[in-house]
Amino acid sequence: xxxxxxxxxxxxxxxxxxxxxxxxxxxxxxxxxxxxxxxxxxxxxxxxxxxxxxxxxxxxxxxxxxxxxxxxxxxxxxxxxxxxxxxxxxxxxxxxxxxxxxxxxxxxxxxxxxxxxxxxxxxxxxxxxxxxxxxxxxxxxxxxxxxxxxxxxxxxxxxxxxxx
Amino acid sequence: xxxxxxxxxxxxxxxxxxxxxxxxxxxxxxxxxxxxxxxxxxxxxxxxxxxxxxxxxxxxxxxxxxxxxxxxxxxxxxxxxxxxxxxxxxxxxxxxxxxxxxxxxxxxxxxxxxxxxxxxxxxxxxxxxxxxxxxxxxxxxxxxxxxxxxxxxxxxxxxxxxxx
Numbered sequence: 001x002x003x004x005x006x007x008x009x010x011x012x013x014x015x016x017x018x019x020x021x022x023x024x025x026x027x028x029x030x031x032x033x034x035x036x037x038x039x040x041x042x043x044x045x046x047x048x049x050x051x052x053x054x055x056x057x058x059x060x061x062x063x064x065x066x067x068x069x070x071x072x073x074x075x076x077x078x079x080x081x082x083x084x085x086x087x088x089x090x091x092x093x094x095x096x097x098x099x100x101x102x103x104x105x106x107x108x109x110x111x112x113x114x115x116x117x118x119x120x121x122x123x124x125x126x127x128x129x130x131x132x133x134x135x136x137x138x139x140x141x142x143x144x145x146x147x148x149x150x151x152x153x154x155x156x157x158x159x160x161x162x163x164x
Numbered sequence: 165x166x167x168x169x170x171x172x173x174x175x176x177x178x179x180x181x182x183x184x185x186x187x188x189x190x191x192x193x194x195x196x197x198x199x200x201x202x203x204x205x206x207x208x209x210x211x212x213x214x215x216x217x218x219x220x221x222x223x224x225x226x227x228x229x230x231x232x233x234x235x236x237x238x239x240x241x242x243x244x245x246x247x248x249x250x251x252x253x254x255x256x257x258x259x260x261x262x263x264x265x266x267x268x269x270x271x272x273x274x275x276x277x278x279x280x281x282x283x284x285x286x287x288x289x290x291x292x293x294x295x296x297x298x299x300x301x302x303x304x305x306x307x308x309x310x311x312x313x314x315x316x317x318x319x320x321x322x323x324x325x326x327x328x
Contacts, residue, residue, distance in 0.1 A: 053262025098217025
């Protein structure tokens, strides 16, 4: 939280100096809106991340990937147009009587294509919402690794394929 | 296959007597079309069926449930309108490095709401397509248990909820 506070303080100072932001909520890493209605977007794929996977502490459970219409064009073309949004919806996984299924929502991760706003991170901006909250975001320092890892993805920083 | 042949023969006889069907392909259990485009319908839920589950031999793997627009109305209302179609898309599951993910398609199961055509089975008709085929259907005797099992479902013979 100290690191988050100092980031916010620095941003507020910068905003005051440049007039570019009206509030510290508009940090570059925090400008991404909650992806309202994403559960009605196209389902790209689902996977389970188990305890043996290095990403388990953060993303363990069952996740579903959803894409909006521009992102669906991107899956077909291999390059994602402006306005593409992809959601990585992570639920806790429970195993019972031979079934493995999702329970409570852990996080909703979002990547948004905007080559101007997010030019420094390959044209994609990343955000994470906690649980079912549409306003509670993960700390900016948690989001710093997103772009670096996604740069290793095969298609324009996107790991998934459609159809999977 | 013998049972399938005799069913077809009986249907052909009935069709000849009543003029109701033009070919044995139009058996009551076989009238359901492949659900073209279902991968772009709404994703309801996904689950994994493991070896400990009694349904493993038939449905083991990762499955995704998709619903067309009328069925989405049904999920909200608790009663499904005419024309509702729900797809149960079963992929082989593979486990590697802590990830569990779908590979080849096993079956595409379909349930269609039509209270007139399928009045004898609670208003729902059931069909199963094999693998990625849009024409190769499972034998009618395999489909006989569908309605009986679905009668135990909580909402109008549908097991899943939305949102899950």
